[in-house]
Amino acid sequence: MSKPVNRAREALTDAPAHRLVDAVADVLAETYGITAAELLQVDYRLAVLLPLGEGVGITSPGHPAWRCFDHQEPVLDGPTGYFPVSMRGERRGVLRLAPVPDEPAVREELARIATALGHELAAVSAGTDVYRTARRSRRLTLAAEMQWELLPGRSRTRTAFSLAGQLEPAYAVRGDSFDWSDDGQRLWVAIINGMGEGVAASMLTALATSALRNARRARLALADQAALADQAIYDLYRGDQYLSALLLELDLESGLMSAIDAGSPQLMRVRDGEVVEQQLEAQFPLGMFEATDYREQRFPLHRGERLFVLSDGVIDAVGKHIRYGEAALERFLRRTGPMEPLDAVRSLLGDLRAFVAGDLIDDAVVVCVDWTGRRS
Numbered sequence: 001m002s003k004p005v006n007r008a009r010e011a012l013t014d015a016p017a018h019r020l021v022d023a024v025a026d027v028l029a030e031t032y033g034i035t036a037a038e039l040l041q042v043d044y045r046l047a048v049l050l051p052l053g054e055g056v057g058i059t060s061p062g063h064p065a066w067r068c069f070d071h072q073e074p075v076l077d078g079p080t081g082y083f084p085v086s087m088r089g090e091r092r093g094v095l096r097l098a099p100v101p102d103e104p105a106v107r108e109e110l111a112r113i114a115t116a117l118g119h120e121l122a123a124v125s126a127g128t129d130v131y132r133t134a135r136r137s138r139r140l141t142l143a144a145e146m147q148w149e150l151l152p153g154r155s156r157t158r159t160a161f162s163l164a165g166q167l168e169p170a171y172a173v174r175g176d177s178f179d180w181s182d183d184g185q186r187l188w189v190a191i192i193n194g195m196g197e198g199v200a201a202s203m204l205t206a207l208a209t210s211a212l213r214n215a216r217r218a219r220l221a222l223a224d225q226a227a228l229a230d231q232a233i234y235d236l237y238r239g240d241q242y243l244s245a246l247l248l249e250l251d252l253e254s255g256l257m258s259a260i261d262a263g264s265p266q267l268m269r270v271r272d273g274e275v276v277e278q279q280l281e282a283q284f285p286l287g288m289f290e291a292t293d294y295r296e297q298r299f300p301l302h303r304g305e306r307l308f309v310l311s312d313g314v315i316d317a318v319g320k321h322i323r324y325g326e327a328a329l330e331r332f333l334r335r336t337g338p339m340e341p342l343d344a345v346r347s348l349l350g351d352l353r354a355f356v357a358g359d360l361i362d363d364a365v366v367v368c369v370d371w372t373g374r375r376s
Helices: 003-014 017-032 064-071 104-127 130-134 142-150 198-217 222-237 325-335 341-356
Strands: 036-042 049-051 075-077 080-087 090-098 155-157 161-168 177-182 186-193 244-251 256-262 266-271 274-277 297-300 306-310 364-371
Touching: 003 017, 003 104, 017 036, 017 104, 049 064, 064 075, 064 080, 064 090, 080 104, 090 104, 090 155, 104 130, 142 161, 142 177, 142 198, 161 177, 161 186, 161 341, 177 198, 177 364, 186 198, 186 364, 198 222, 198 244, 222 244, 222 256, 244 364, 266 325, 274 325, 306 341, 325 341, 341 364
Parallel strands: none
Antiparallel strands: 036 049, 036 090, 075 080, 080 090, 155 161, 161 364, 177 186, 186 244, 244 256, 256 297, 266 274, 266 306, 306 364
16 A cells, blocks of 8 residues: 555544645645645535535536546546545545646555545444535425435445345435445345335334334344334334335345245346346235234345346336336336446436436335445
8 A cells, every 4th residue: 555545544534524625725736735635525416516615516427526436436627626535335426626637646546545535434423414415406305314314325246146226216215224234144124115104204214224224233034023023113113004015135146035925025136138026925014913923035146137126216217297108118127238236226216217217205215236246
């Protein structure tokens, strides 16, 4: 590791949480003569790159900043350079620097420093609102605030898998959500299709998510995770409130998938350009009845296969009195093959917004998972 990169990391570690970009800028000015350093964060909707300070957000897809964000590679535009700010596949934004020396070794060091900034942003995010506030193009509803705080992130990349998820309408989502975790051997994914409106829907989803995490962290089997969440919801709401969920557990070495369809969102498999719905055994939603017994269903994945999980807000979206539907969905999913999971999710929801000519009325959640079959 080069000395400048180490110095930047030390500066980030020592800096107050709200001054991370300033700390990096000081090192860059002293080491490379870079006089301008600006963090551009992607907003909740994945539609605009917003400056940390004052300034206008970037929305044009052809802008160098968006090319950097989309391809996760440095982009030079004259003396100005754009470097991805990411952490383990979680794309946070872009670091804009100028003037950038025309030396490949320096550009590589700057890319490493931008990555170090991404890691430090993740480390400090729980203790400051500076970065969350700056990546909002408008105010979140209270329900949406609760939902976004529940998420484990928006994308993740490992040797054995990559995945991404997104909520819509991003600034006003109510009950739909997702969660994931891995331990190097298994990947767990939960997708929740919430019930109700506003804060009440978010509270129900928060209870389900916390119950599922509690059971997972106690190393309970997938069926027991569902049963614990089911009982927690029923104990509080006595069947008046419940929610649909799809619980997945993937063995990262063999590709064996275990699933529980608790009134779930739809699961689509994409392989070699073919789109097939995975048929699952329909079971009761979480919290509908007391002491429900859940059964795991197992099926193998193929190396390089892609999964999409979609809540009903996707298929049932309506534009000009026409339903988006499964045919349109399958056509679009086939086109996502070359895309990374986050780009596939973002493109699908962008297509939906164009279809309805604005924000979605109903909640929609999309999660995309690629299994490579390589060891972590």
